Amino acid sequence: xxxxxxxxxxxxxxxxxxxxxxxxxxxxxxxxxxxxxxxxxxxxxxxxxxxxxxxxxxxxxxxxxxxxxxxxxxxxxxxxxxxxxxxxxxxxxxxxxxxxxxxxxxxxxxxxxxxxxxxxxxxxxxxxxxxxxxxxxxxxxxxxxxxxxxxxxxxxxxxxxxxxxxxxxxxxxxxxxxxxxxxxxxxxxxxxxxxxxxxxxxxxxxxxxxxxxxxxxxxxxxxxxxxxxxxxxxxxxxxxxxxxxxxxxxxxxxxxxxxxxxxxxxxxxxxxxxxxxxxxxxxxxxxxxxxxxxxxxxxxxxxxxxxxxxxxxxxxxxxxxxxxxx
Amino acid sequence: xxxxxxxxxxxxxxxxxxxxxxxxxxxxxxxxxxxxxxxxxxxxxxxxxxxxxxxxxxxxxxxxxxxxxxxxxxxxxxxxxxxxxxxxxxxxxxxxxxxxxxxxxxxxxxxxxxxxxxxxxxxxxxxxxxxxxxxxxxxxxxxxxxxxxxxxxxxxxxxxxxxxxxxxxxxxxxxxxxxxxxxxxxxxxxxxxxxxxxxxxxxxxxxxxxxxxxxxxxxxxxxxxxxxxxxxxxxxxxxxxxxxxxxxxxxxxxxxxxxxxxxxxxxxxxxxxxxxxxxxxxxxxxxxxxxxxxxxxxxxxxxxxxxxxxxxxxxxxxxxxxxxxxxxxxxxx
Numbered sequence: 001x002x003x004x005x006x007x008x009x010x011x012x013x014x015x016x017x018x019x020x021x022x023x024x025x026x027x028x029x030x031x032x033x034x035x036x037x038x039x040x041x042x043x044x045x046x047x048x049x050x051x052x053x054x055x056x057x058x059x060x061x062x063x064x065x066x067x068x069x070x071x072x073x074x075x076x077x078x079x080x081x082x083x084x085x086x087x088x089x090x091x092x093x094x095x096x097x098x099x100x101x102x103x104x105x106x107x108x109x110x111x112x113x114x115x116x117x118x119x120x121x122x123x124x125x126x127x128x129x130x131x132x133x134x135x136x137x138x139x140x141x142x143x144x145x146x147x148x149x150x151x152x153x154x155x156x157x158x159x160x161x162x163x164x165x166x167x168x169x170x171x172x173x174x175x176x177x178x179x180x181x182x183x184x185x186x187x188x189x190x191x192x193x194x195x196x197x198x199x200x201x202x203x204x205x206x207x208x209x210x211x212x213x214x215x216x217x218x219x220x221x222x223x224x225x226x227x228x229x230x231x232x233x234x235x236x237x238x239x240x241x242x243x244x245x246x247x248x249x250x251x252x253x254x255x256x257x258x259x260x261x262x263x264x265x266x267x268x269x270x271x272x273x274x275x276x277x278x279x280x281x282x283x284x285x286x287x288x289x290x291x292x293x294x295x296x297x298x299x300x301x302x303x304x305x306x307x308x309x310x311x312x313x314x315x316x317x318x319x320x321x322x323x324x325x326x
Numbered sequence: 327x328x329x330x331x332x333x334x335x336x337x338x339x340x341x342x343x344x345x346x347x348x349x350x351x352x353x354x355x356x357x358x359x360x361x362x363x364x365x366x367x368x369x370x371x372x373x374x375x376x377x378x379x380x381x382x383x384x385x386x387x388x389x390x391x392x393x394x395x396x397x398x399x400x401x402x403x404x405x406x407x408x409x410x411x412x413x414x415x416x417x418x419x420x421x422x423x424x425x426x427x428x429x430x431x432x433x434x435x436x437x438x439x440x441x442x443x444x445x446x447x448x449x450x451x452x453x454x455x456x457x458x459x460x461x462x463x464x465x466x467x468x469x470x471x472x473x474x475x476x477x478x479x480x481x482x483x484x485x486x487x488x489x490x491x492x493x494x495x496x497x498x499x500x501x502x503x504x505x506x507x508x509x510x511x512x513x514x515x516x517x518x519x520x521x522x523x524x525x526x527x528x529x530x531x532x533x534x535x536x537x538x539x540x541x542x543x544x545x546x547x548x549x550x551x552x553x554x555x556x557x558x559x560x561x562x563x564x565x566x567x568x569x570x571x572x573x574x575x576x577x578x579x580x581x582x583x584x585x586x587x588x589x590x591x592x593x594x595x596x597x598x599x600x601x602x603x604x605x606x607x608x609x610x611x612x613x614x615x616x617x618x619x620x621x622x623x624x625x626x627x628x629x630x631x632x633x634x635x636x637x638x639x640x641x642x643x644x645x646x647x648x649x650x651x652x653x654x655x656x657x658x659x
Contacts, residue, residue, distance in 0.1 A: 053543060055539065055543065126542075126547075127539075127542040127543055128542045128543075128544075128545050128546055128547050128548070131542070131543055131544055131545035131546075132545040136543070136544070137543055139539070139540065139543075143537050143539075143540050145532065145533055145536040145537060145540075146536060147532065147535075147536055147600065147655060147656055147657070148529070148532060148533075148536070152529055152532075155526075155529060156526075156529040156530065156532075156533050156544070157544055158526075159544070159545045159546070160526045164526050164527050164530050164546070164551075165527060165554055166522070166527060166554050166555070166557075166558040168527075197526075198524070198525075201526070237544075241544055241545070
């Protein structure tokens with residue numbers, strides 16, 4: 001089975017006044033992989049993130065996102081990362097990629113099969129529309145909601161557009177909505193003991209806080225956390241959003257080696273699920289080496305080569321001189 | 327004992343105790359002023375009227391808290407919404423001759439519609455420009471109320487506003503009955519806010535206050551949310567406008583000017599914003615301070631000016647030493 005794409009970018013360009021920040025960028029990301037973007041300061045790395053996520057408008061280029069349209073529930077044997085051969089819950093054979101699969105002894109006991117993949121042109125979409133499709137991101141710095149608790153920060157991230165308006169909060173649609181969400185996705189998809197939507201959100205937020213190692217700090221205000229802990233919080237928040245393409249802007253900047261290792265472990269665990277892709281901007285070469293991922297080198301708004309292993313890129317004397325100062 | 331407390335907490339949510347605060351503070355205030363007054367215990371109508379006004383300002387405080395405290399949009403136009411609803415209420419009761427609650431619904435809907443007219447074009451404006459747009463709206467509404475004399479009677483005001491009649495069963499006439507009515511409306515607003523405070527909607531609007539960009543990158547339509555918030559806030563202000571018009575039985579535009587908008591926003595600056603309790607403390611403070619000054623037997627003219635000076639000083643001191651207000655969650659610093 002050929003690797004499924006999750007995002008492709010073609011001829012993407014952006015100028016601020018006369019300064020061309022990105023010039024004819026082309027890239028393609030596969031599902032379930034980790035990719036890094038490296039390059040000197042001012043190379044246009046964050047601008048690339050901003051363009052993909054719709055934070056700023058594009059001058060030209062096409063950005064395409066490959067959205068999963070999920071089908072019914074499935075059980076069966078895992079053939080390779082995320083692909084299952086087995087039977088659908090309503091009968092009939094299934095051989096395909098599974099999302100939110102719970103795997104026990106090499107068998108998927110619950111999950112939903114991907115019925116088809118839909119190409120969505122996100123070139124001119126707004127930031128919130130792109131996020132709703134399943135592209136989430138973190139920002140340079142931490143940008144956590146400092147006045148909220150750690151728990152609230154994470155609970156916030158789950159999109160419940162159906163009830164996030166001033167009228168629906170007084171309606172009693174929460175139970176119906178709860179089932180919709182449980183069926184849709186998330187680590188608590190099969191949890192029977194969830195009472196209501198708020199309880200569901202709390203438990204799921206607890207799961208992700210535990211995942212990044214912040215469960216004990218759930219009731220603290222976000223501003224009370226250290227810089228490194230806030231980084232972990234912003235990762236937990238993004239995971240709670242249940243995005244499929246996760247963009248991290250300098251995830252280890254200003255973080256001590258202990259937290260940096262923890263973040264690397266978290267990244268590995270995320271992609272192990274097989275239905276999430278990570279793209280991150282990083283200056284810490286040791287961190288990238290830990291993840292054994294492919295890298296895209298950006299310089300002066302251009303990417304002269306496609307994704308390569310870090311070791312291959314670093315053999316280039318030009319890059320060593322310009323980027324590493326060696 | 328702790329188990330008993332836990333069980334009690336399950337049955338009764340302690341945040342609802344806040345509703346007793348105006349009653350308790352007003353009673354204590356009446357008790358102390360009477361004890362230290364040479365004339366002894368005065369009419370009970372005086373503290374009851376004060377309680378009605380406190381409840382009106384708590385409702386206004388909740389209204390502004392939603393926009394400014396929860397969502398972070400500094401609005402200096404709530405005096406206008408307060409005024410529009412009071413006038414619509416009068417129109418409903420005196421011209422259309424509809425019952426109190428129908429007139430109230432009319433005022434709420436009208437306020438919400440007007441709020442959308444203001445918010446949709448101005449919501450994209452950032453920070454100071456948004457504030458200026460809302461002040462401009464406040465000025466326009468004041469000018470209309472003041473000069474459209476064929477409808478509003480301009481500076482002469484509208485006297486003889488009828489007392490509320492609730493479904494023909496209850497004619498609200500006495501001051502204590504207004505206390506009951508104001509409490510009914512306050513409880514409706516409070517229960518709504520208690521839900522907002524711990525809902526997904528509440529978290530999203532608090533997120534907008536803290537970092538709009540992150541909120542939109544998490545899939546939320548920030549502009550739509552702001553428009554929602556502005557409309558609901560204007561709708562809540564209508565509760566206060568309706569109560570004020572029918573309890574005072576006379577309104578004129580000077581009650582709904584820019585200074586009233588500043589007075590309303592002071593409730594959350596002083597009491598604190600972004601939660602439920604700050605509004606109560608703020609409204610009690612702004613309402614009781616002039617009464618305390620009156621108790622000090624200052625001439626009325628001096629007391630009014632002194633009130634402004636004291637408010638100004640308190641704001642400066644609070645911003646310097648306690649930017650969250652007395653009991654707020656959000657730091658304006």
